[in-house]
Amino acid sequence: MISEKVIDEKRQGKPLITKDTKGNDKKLFIESYGCSMNLNDSEIVASIMAEQGFNTTTTLENADLVLVNTCSIREKAEQTIRKRLEKYNAVKKINPTMKVGVLGCMAERLKEKFLEEEKIVDLVVGPDAYRDLPNLLEEIEAGRDAVNVVLSKEETYGDLSPVRLNSNGVSAFVSITRGCDNMCTFCVVPFTRGRERSRDPKSIIEEIQDLADSNYKEITLLGQNVDSFLWYGGGLKKDFKKASGIAQASAIDFSQLLEMCAIAFPKMRFRFSTSNPQDMSVDVIHTMSRHKNICKYIHLPVQSGSTKVLKDMNRQHTREEYMQLVDHIFNIIPECSISQDLITGFCGETEEDHQETLSLMEYVKYDFGFMYAYSERPGTLAEKKMEDDVPLDVKKRRLTEVINLQQKHSAYRTKAFLGKTMEVLIDGTSKKSELHWKGRTSQNTTVVFPKENYKLGEFVNVKLLECTTATLIGKAVGYSDNN
CATH class of the missing domain: 3.40.50.12160 (Methylthiotransferase, N-terminal domain)
Incomplete structure (x- = not known):
């Protein structure tokens, strides 16, 4: 992918x-x-x-x-x-x-x-x-x-029940935060979506209950930065320190929300996106490890493998801190898969910085990733204060090197599943064959297998026999115990 x-x-x-x-x-x-x-x-x-x-x-x-x-x-x-x-x-x-x-x-x-x-x-x-x-x-x-276009300090749409559009009836998104406080210099989101605020956990649980009642089987908890979820009775995250002692003591963070969801809906699968390395706590990783119904997959954007470039991007983590977080993830959840976002050719990026990105990729060996060459966005801090000085042909060459390395790692990670039997949630018919189902493992890898008598929305154990770079091909061997 x-x-x-x-x-x-x-x-x-x-x-x-x-x-x-x-x-x-x-x-x-x-x-x-x-x-x-x-x-x-x-x-x-x-x-x-x-x-x-x-x-x-x-x-x-x-x-x-x-x-x-x-x-x-x-x-x-x-x-x-x-x-x-x-x-x-x-x-x-x-x-x-x-x-x-x-x-x-x-x-x-x-x-x-x-x-x-x-x-x-x-x-x-x-x-x-x-x-x-x-x-x-x-x-x-x-x-x-x-x-x-007024940006709100309160609006979370927590009381509205979204109409599910073009839904497969199996998977749904539930927004838990809006806005973002991380002023990454390349990103326009804080200016277009405003300050970060979290939804009342009660309204989140109620929305998930409605989806469970409608037979949905998988929820992705959504936010510009889900890990910084913090409910202390309402208000902006940046104002948490001004809250009363009682409000602070009774606040609910993301690891606690994730645990609440997993316990309240043991038959529902949970994912979350997107994580910011600076806000991902070890508590979240431990919560994931404790609950089978929290998927063992983390989208963990790194953007660059160079601490110097990360500083220019105003990312609040270093290369070493990111690698330490990855170590924690693999130590606590050895079977976890990790994906990335990467930018090549950001302002001032040298060849040495680029090589550091490639070496970080070798260290993590991401399952898949989303990669692009830097393009200046109007209104961002980088556009106002930095020179877009890496030539386009250099950006593209670096991007090609990043993509080629990711393809190698994706193939490596996908092949590692061969021979295993894994739980797959059926979420649709294969694009290439009407006779095959497709679904995803807990690790977010796509699996294709013959339909036989299995139905949409069922959890099935699939023996994994073959693979392409990013897709597993197998045969169902029975229902999992999650139906």
């Missing part, structure tokens, strides 16, 4: 589908680009709009309202969205009553450009303002610009 991008979602740009609500007569066409948080946010938006009489449609030409949930993390993502807006506006000439809106991170960053300069959208809504959509639609009807 290798990508030149941070984001490797199979659902990029797909129109999202929900069950129709009886009596709703308006049509909503909604597409998402970017991270899992964006996909989850689109589910929240669909829930809000269902209350306003909208059912989803996959036919753009029929839509009364077209919304695109956007990403600002990569230049390519923004270019894709601009092309989609051109398409929407071409359709709008045929269907002039159709309204077009931009949601999410790009909305926050380019609000004036979209509304005033280019006049290519009717409304612009930031990640914390989705509840305001009904009011903004009224503003449009009254002939006024509709924009709300």
Whole structure:
């Protein structure tokens, strides 16, 4: 599983589908680009709009309202969205009553450009303002610009039950935090999603209970930085020190939340994403080791193997601290798989820095990774204060070396599973064969095996017989004890 991008979602740009609500007569066409948080946010938006009489449609030409949930993390993502807006506006000439809106991170960053300069959208809504959509639609009807990109200190959407879009009915995302306090110099997220705040654990458990009642079998706890989850009665994480002694003493951190989830739902599988090395505690690793239903997989972005580059990126960990964390993971959970995010050619990166990244990869031998060459993002600290001084051909050559090494390590990690029998959760039909199921192991490796009499959403023990670089091929030998 290798990508030149941070984001490797199979659902990029797909129109999202929900069950129709009886009596709703308006049509909503909604597409998402970017991270899992964006996909989850689109589910929240669909829930809000269902209350306003909208059912989803996959036919753009029929839509009364077209919304695109956007990403600002990569230049390519923004270019894709601009092309989609051109398409929407071409359709709008045929269907002039159709309204077009931009949601999410790009909305926050380019609000004036979209509304005033280019006049290519009717409304612009930031990640914390989705509840305001009904009011903004009224503003449009009254002939006024509709924009709300105010970043909230409180909004977590914890009381809303997201509509599950394009769901396989097996796996779902549950957001536990919003925003980010880590001012990584290459990243625009703190400026587009605001300060970090956590959801009430009670609302998280209730949402998971609803999903369990609907027969979902796997939950991914989601946040820009899940490990820094901290509930002390509400409020920003940065204000925790100002809270009362009682609030601080009774606070719930991520390892405690993870334990609560695992105990409350013993038959539910749990994953979490994304982790930041500076915030991942050994407590979380111990919690993972104690509970079979917490998947043995950690996405642990490193970004660079050079302490000097990490400092320039304002990452709050060194190369040595990262390696020590990896040692803790493998010591406590020897069977754990780890994946990475890596940037090549960041401002000031030397050949020596690049070699340190390659040597760190050799040390960890990641199961898979998401890799890309650095591209300057407007509004970030790096864009304002650093020179993008590594030539493009050097960035690309370094990226190729990183990808080639990752392919070698992915093959090594995948082959290590051969001959073993592992639990697999069936989450869909194989892309290459209607006669085969696909699913994932606890370690997040994809497994393909003959369907026989097994069904979607079942936990099956599969004997692993063959593999490609990133996919295991096997044969089911019976049900696991998790059904």
